Amino acid sequence: MEGRYKASLVGDGDYLMHCHRYIELNPLRAAMVADPREYRWSSHHALAFGDADPLVHPHSAYLALSDDPATCQHLYRDMVMAAVNPDDVDAIRLYLQRQHVYGSERFRQAIEEQLGRSVGPQKIGRPRKAKVEQRPFPEQTQLSLGKP
Known part of the structure; x- marks a missing residue:
């Protein structure tokens, strides 16, 4: 199919x-x-x-x-x-599969300007989270709710 x-x-x-x-x-x-x-x-x-x-x-x-x-x-x-350079075949297949512009950097930039969006390869996945500051765990005595 x-x-x-x-x-x-x-x-x-x-x-x-x-x-x-x-x-x-x-x-x-x-x-x-x-x-x-x-x-x-x-x-x-x-x-x-x-x-x-x-x-x-x-x-x-x-x-x-x-x-x-x-x-x-x-x-x-x-x-x-x-x-045929196998890298050329692989590049064409990759760009076609991802439906990216296959051309020079100048050509790609001209297309991006006309469309107002990116048309080249992007990083895959979501952006990394910002690092959270590591804080030490509080002492157990500070957590007690009852009488000492």
Whole structure:
């Protein structure tokens, strides 16, 4: 059974391209296909090979790879198939699971200013209680209520 839909804001540049690679390789990690191009619901066939797809509109970070479409596709294929840093995969999963902004500190701060609230990782749990001053127990004779 699937969980509820999760979404995170993603910064531009490297952060976006890391997410592209993460998404393009998900069918491989799930052993659904042997090559990202084989997964029909992926944009990989359009971005990496130039196959026509009316649903795919390349992002400016993709277009910035090269002015030449063939070179852009080649660089994208290389980027997707390059060795994946497990820390990148873990970071994307963590930010998505917690629905935090995945991007630079500057990007996160800009989003926080616009929303007027924190959008980054927070400390888990409640704040610590203030320390209570330790007082010695009173002498037993001071507590007696009866006659001495």
